[in-house]
Amino acid sequence: MAAKRIKHDIVIFGATSFVGQILCKYMVDRHGVDGESINWAIAGRNAQKLEAVVESTGADVPRIVADAGDADAIAALCASTKLVVSTVGPYALYGSKLVAAVAEAGIDYCDLTGEPQWMQRMIDRYQDRATETGARIVHACGFDSIPSDLGVWYTQQEAIDQLGEPCVSISMGVKAMKGGASGGTVASMMNMMEEVSADPSLRHVLGNPYAIAPKGDRTGPDQPNVTLPQYDDGLDSWLAPFVMAATNTRVVFRTHALLDHQWGDDFTYGEAMMMGEGLGGRAKAMSLSGAMGGLMGAAAVGPMRKMMGRFLPEPGEGPSPDAQEQGFFDIRFHGTTASGAEIMTKVTGDRDPGYGSTSKMLGESALALLDSDAPGGFWTPATALGDDLISRLVEHAGLTFEVL
Known part of the structure; x- marks a missing residue:
């Protein structure tokens, strides 16, 4: 039997999406289109829109027409490449056939999903097959959830190096952030609410902090x-x-x-927005807490979800290039070890979180995954890519990681 011929190192699936176009421009600037360093291609369901992407981004690379719902086209796409990057969400609606094909083909995959219920579904269905074929699948390679995952990883490595022990507790706080809401993220959240409405048992999945841990390891201390x-x-x-x-x-x-609970069986971790000190900080915290509660409460009601959809960003919409460049994020991690020692670290990005920075994180994740020695299975950015991805993000993607 002749060995299959791999044509591409990377295929960007969803190149016509808003984030996909930014990613294409990033790949052009980072690697060009001649295939000398990386042989890459773009894919989407509409040939004319792919040509428009070529015109607007300079991504004059091979084009592949494939619809997310066409299992045969997706299988052919996977047979042509070492790795697929997907920006096609909501992933619970449009991502499952692609993950199935990746697991079967034994290739690599990364995406931008922030949908825990879908991640659990994919892990439970395809973990064993991915392990067998050698497929490496890494979800959440954008602002969901690289700053958090790699921020905790970095904080723990620094705690071990500087304090001699890992942190048993870490609190993450978003100190500052500028950037518009992602239409894709909004669509994913709304679809999640639709799923919960149709299947109330999903509330348990979404309420469990260990929901996407390996089977048999989905309980632990209160978080x-x-x-x-x-x-x-x-x-x-x-x-x-x-x-x-x-x-x-x-x-x-x-x-x-x-990581086999290297940070202790009682490890705790939480995230929040930092509103500042004093009465002013308290007032801001109360205001944002009320607004968030009202938003989530409204999104849980079907008619309200439809009404909200008229005003919230749609998938494919996003900020101008100037707005992307003016955006940023600044995140802090406070860790405490078992002996009471403390450490504070900071992770920053130089573009708006949901688009400009996310596209760069996704691109570097794909490149790092190609070089990773992780075996087949479903991984996280930290466990598959770790320090190598941190180095790439600092050198190429405008992120910083530092101890304060």
Whole structure:
């Protein structure tokens, strides 16, 4: 039997999406289109839109027409490449056939999903097959959840190096952030609410911080969950809920499980928005907590979801290039070891989180995964890519990691 001929190192599936186009431009700037360093291609369901991407981004590379719902086309796409990058969400609606094909083909895959219920579904269905074929699958390679996952990883490595022991507790606080809401993220959240409405048992999945840990390891100590204003002494700030905590914390706990609980069976981790000190910080925390509670409450009601959809960003919509460049994020991690020693670290990005920075994180994740020595299976950014991805993000993608 003749060996299959791999044509590409990377295929960007969903190149016509808003983030996909930014990623294409990033790949052009980073690697060009001649295939000398990376042989890459773009894919989408509409040939004319792919040509428009070529015109707007300079991504004059091979084009592949494939629809997310066409299993045969997806299988052919997977047969042509070493790795697929997917920006096609909501993933619970459009991503399952691709993950199935990747697991069967034994190739690599990364995406931007922030949908824990879908990640659990994919892990439970395809982990064994991915292990057999050698497929390496890494979800959540954007602002969901690289700053959180790699931030905790970095903090723990520094704690071990500087303090001689890992942190048994870490609190993450978003100190500052500028950037518009991602239409894709909004669509994913709304679809998640639709799924819960149709299947109330999903509330247990979404409420479990260990939901995407390996089977048999989905319980553990109670975890912090900021839903109301509270003061954090380690971060020196009033806290309010952070909308992405429900995804990011699950990824961190999968990392901890895949590392065989190296940070201790009682390890705790939580995320929140930092609102500042004093009465002003408390007032801001109360205001944001109320707004978040109202938003999530409204999104849980079908008619309200439809009404909200008229005003929230749609998938494919996003900020202008100037707005992307003016965006940023600044995240802090306060860790405490078993002996009471403390460490504070910082992770920053130089573009708006949901688009400009996310596209760079996704691109570097794909490149790092090609060089990873992880075996087949479902991994997290920290466990598959770790320090190599941190180095790439610092050198090429405008992120910083430092101890304060």
